[in-house]
Amino acid sequence: MSSELNADLAFPERQRVLDFSLQNPRAMRVYKAFTLIAFVAAWQAIDLINSVLHFYNPLLIPSPLDIVRKAMALWSTGALQKHIVASMMRVFLGVAIAFVPAIVLGVGIARSRIVEVVFEPLIELIRPIPPLAVLPMFILWFGIGELSKLIFIAFAAFYVIMTTVALSAANIDVVLIRAARTLGIKGWRFYREIVFPAISPDLFVGVRLGLSAGFVVIVASEFIAADVGLGYMINYARAYFRVSDMFVGALTIGVIGYAVNLVLLIVERRLFSWRVNDER
Amino acid sequence: MEQTPKLRFDKVDMVFFRPNQPPVQVLKSISFDVGAGEFVCLLGPSGCGKSTILNIAAGLIRPSAGTVTAGSRLVTGPGWDRGVVFQEYALFPWLTVRENVVLGAKSGAGKVDHVRFDHFLGVTTGMYAHKDKLPKELSGGMKQRAAIARTLANDPEIILMDEPFGALDPYTREALQDQLVEIWSASRKTIMFVTHSVEEAAYLAGVVILLKAHPGELKAVIRNETRWPRERASEELIGIERAIRRVERT
Numbered sequence: 001m002s003s004e005l006n007a008d009l010a011f012p013e014r015q016r017v018l019d020f021s022l023q024n025p026r027a028m029r030v031y032k033a034f035t036l037i038a039f040v041a042a043w044q045a046i047d048l049i050n051s052v053l054h055f056y057n058p059l060l061i062p063s064p065l066d067i068v069r070k071a072m073a074l075w076s077t078g079a080l081q082k083h084i085v086a087s088m089m090r091v092f093l094g095v096a097i098a099f100v101p102a103i104v105l106g107v108g109i110a111r112s113r114i115v116e117v118v119f120e121p122l123i124e125l126i127r128p129i130p131p132l133a134v135l136p137m138f139i140l141w142f143g144i145g146e147l148s149k150l151i152f153i154a155f156a157a158f159y160v161i162m163t164t165v166a167l168s169a170a171n172i173d174v175v176l177i178r179a180a181r182t183l184g185i186k187g188w189r190f191y192r193e194i195v196f197p198a199i200s201p202d203l204f205v206g207v208r209l210g211l212s213a214g215f216v217v218i219v220a221s222e223f224i225a226a227d228v229g230l231g232y233m234i235n236y237a238r239a240y241f242r243v244s245d246m247f248v249g250a251l252t253i254g255v256i257g258y259a260v261n262l263v264l265l266i267v268e269r270r271l272f273s274w275r276v277n278d279e280r
Numbered sequence: 281m282e283q284t285p286k287l288r289f290d291k292v293d294m295v296f297f298r299p300n301q302p303p304v305q306v307l308k309s310i311s312f313d314v315g316a317g318e319f320v321c322l323l324g325p326s327g328c329g330k331s332t333i334l335n336i337a338a339g340l341i342r343p344s345a346g347t348v349t350a351g352s353r354l355v356t357g358p359g360w361d362r363g364v365v366f367q368e369y370a371l372f373p374w375l376t377v378r379e380n381v382v383l384g385a386k387s388g389a390g391k392v393d394h395v396r397f398d399h400f401l402g403v404t405t406g407m408y409a410h411k412d413k414l415p416k417e418l419s420g421g422m423k424q425r426a427a428i429a430r431t432l433a434n435d436p437e438i439i440l441m442d443e444p445f446g447a448l449d450p451y452t453r454e455a456l457q458d459q460l461v462e463i464w465s466a467s468r469k470t471i472m473f474v475t476h477s478v479e480e481a482a483y484l485a486g487v488v489i490l491l492k493a494h495p496g497e498l499k500a501v502i503r504n505e506t507r508w509p510r511e512r513a514s515e516e517l518i519g520i521e522r523a524i525r526r527v528e529r530t
């Protein structure tokens with residue numbers, strides 16, 4: 001981070017084109033892409049050597065090419081897309097369910113002593129429980145269908161979003177709050193026109209983290225009871241010893257998580273350009 | 281002069297209680313009157329309780345003892361009749377200048393008079409050209425102009441200002457001082473203006489309320505009868521500054 005800053009100060013735009021040093025963020029990006037490619041190539045090379053020397057079972061660790069071939073095969077039958085859509089729908093819907101309660105309780109706990117005293121003890125008690133620990137209960141209560149998965153994801157995302165919102169709402173610049181009060185903005189208007197816009201950049205971060213949490217836990221819930229979804233695909237492949245399918249499933253989740261995060265980061269910059277420290 | 285004051289502090293005490301620390305008495309028996317249409321400066325060293333007095337007048341904090349009356353009503357919370365301009369500008373960063381100005385007034389009489397807003401932005405504070413900018417695009421002086429326009433748009437009877445020009449460079453500060461005086465003399469609003477600058481108080485005020493610190497107490501009330509237009513660094517104003525400094529030393 002700091003090295004990028006230094007580079008900005010030290011090098012005018014024109015000189016940077018020919019700057020191959022590690023101080024140049026653009027060069028760094030190229031190098032990073034290169035190291036990634038190098039690792040994949042090395043893996044492929046090891047697989048090639050192994051096909052001659054047989055020092056490990058190639059069925060357990062397929063080569064990058066095997067995985068890509070498998071992914072293309074799964075894509076051409078439409079199976080991969082089906083699993084992707086199912087998992088993403090669950091994550092997005094689960095986060096959507098958590099969204100409103102997380103905002104209401106997060107803002108409530110930060111800004112109202114009554115809400116704080118009623119809900120905070122319970123929330124703090126439940127917080128340390130890893131979501132996975134309650135999954136079996138959710139299945140008993142809500143069945144093995146979609147509902148238990150959605151609620152499970154909502155549960156995992158709720159804490160992330162609520163905590164981010166509560167922290168943000170507690171730290172709204174007191175001068176802004178005072179200005180709002182002296183301007184006669186109160187009641188529902190105060191929350192809608194002052195609190196909500198003030199916390200919205202952090203809320204957005206909360207949603208981004210909530211989606212990440214959703215992608216982390218979705219797989220587990222699809223292991224247990226599902227007939228579609230990337231978690232199901234991985235677990236099903238395990239039963240039939242299709243390791244390439246398992247790699248495809250895991251890597252797909254990685255790519256989706258990365259892409260969703262990237263899109264949201266871009267949207268975030270657009271949406272909250274009013275922020276003073278927005279210098280990107 | 282004998283009419284009811286616009287703002288009256290009557291034996292106001294303020295004690296802050298902090299966890300695990302002894303309570304601090306910040307204000308002790310503060311009493312003063314501000315007449316209608318007066319320009320009053322609260323002057324005193326940093327930490328003497330000027331902001332606390334202003335916040336109490338605004339209804340943002342409640343005094344530990346004593347009463348504050350605005351017009352004929354007891355102050356129990358923020359109200360229409362008292363507008364505040366903060367040193368930190370306090371513009372809502374997600375709103376444009378114009379939206380900031382409109383925002384407060386929406387809670388007022390219920391209708392938004394756009395002609396009046398543009399008047400405030402344009403004629404009164406010279407911000408019309410910048411009305412669609414975000415606060416982060418403005419200089420400090422422009423931010424404070426926008427904040428003043430926002431306060432004026434609410435049409436308060438009393439304007440409370442907490443070191444509004446304290447963060448500005450001297451040129452901008454003088455320009456804004458003159459603009460404020462113009463607004464004041466045109467509207468005849470009551471202004472209570474907090475500052476720690478003797479020059480600023482002597483230039484602006486009709487009445488200077490001098491405070492001392494630890495605990496914050498009223499030290500003296502100095503009248504400044506100098507006629508407008510005033511001239512900075514004129515004999516008359518320097519005389520007032522001298523009078524203020526003489527009292528300050530005692």
Ligand SMILES: Nc1ncnc2c1ncn2[C@@H]1O[C@H](COP(=O)(O)OP(=O)(O)O)[C@@H](O)[C@H]1O
Nearest residue numbers: 296298304306325326327328329330331332333
């Ligand atoms: N909420 C608070 N809790 C405790 N002490 C406070 C609080 N607000 C102000 N003070 C103290 O009261 C004194 C006066 O503060 P303030 O009114 O801001 O002074 P001024 O505006 O004249 O510089 C200071 O010593 C400050 O530390």
Ligand SMILES: [Mg+2]
Nearest residue numbers: 330331332442
């Ligand atoms: Mg102050």
